[in-house]
Amino acid sequence: MSERFRAWEAPKIESGRLTRWNWLVQDADNLELGTRTDIGAFTYINAKYGVVIEDDVQIGSHCSIYSASTIDNKQGRVVLKKNCKIGTHSVVMPGVIVGENSIIGAFSFVNRDVPPNSVAYGIPAKVRRNL
Template sequence: MTEFRIDPRIRDAARSAEAVRSTQLCFRINHTLPRTPECDALIRELFPDMGEGSWILPPLQVNLANRVKIGKCVSIMFNLLCLSAGGITIGDDVILSANVSLLSNGHDFYDRQIVTCKPIHIERNVWIGAGATILPGVTVGENSIIGACSVVTRSVPANVVVAGSPAKIIRRLN
């Protein structure tokens, strides 16, 4: 896992341009009638590499959409929050319920202006319950389920159900 740091006091024109693009597209998406060709086109503009058969129900907030990869047949309910400077990869056949937060960046404990970034990987066939939060550096293994309102602070193996804050394994799946 690659961790890196961003100092926002040092201007990065490309990152700033992507932040503006992402923020403005999210605003337009969030103010367009959902499930219409116009809204779908805006979502595809925000995520040009989104896999076939995937859909997102607005509203959503994404700070750097070019750092988010969405696989095929992914279902994302409303109020998705992606802080994506560290990178977010969502595998095929994933379900994200309402109010899910994917936070691939945070702040340094001592110099809080510094943004610390670690990637999030959600492997295929994962279901993330409503209100769950996935923190930086987490990988959610294939076929796993994250319970509603869970806070996932560590990587989750394949074929398990986790729940709680912090999330813990509560069941193994066959």
Template structure:
């Protein structure tokens, strides 16, 4: 996705669905917002191609004051179900599935499911 288009997309998503996508986030091709409302994507987040994101999900940094900010990387084909929170410098690998309302704080292996608080 071109960087010039991100501010326009961010504005449109914020107005229409209450979404907030930072212009510094990197979104791949064919990222699908299945129910586009309440999605928050922070500055350093990388979301690769063909990822599916459901409503009320958050992708962001950990917020520790004494540590540099670090953001998640979501690899190709992952599915993030509603209400999931993906926090910090972790990787959700290819084709992983994050369950609804899960809180992800560590890497999620390729082709696996992660559910719960914290997600396992």
């Protein structure tokens, strides 16, 4: 385990306010955050209908995670399973589950579930290989 996670502490999260690390959560009461998570700067999380980020998840900078979308009126809980990684500038849409140990490439648009132990990327994101 890297040195920076040995002293990991849950971040202070206030709905609609930037965290110390410059990411923003709407409806923070509906966010479940695991331990040793790493969320990049300028990431936006809309947790209105629930967002679960399990242990050891990494989210790159400038990502957007939506449990509600006003464009197509979709809503649903988003789950990022243990040890998955979301590449920088990616978007995860409502109702999506990203499986354990999966990797989402940078600049991807994830509008469907990604199975465990997979690599997915693109617009829309597609599974490109298994790990």
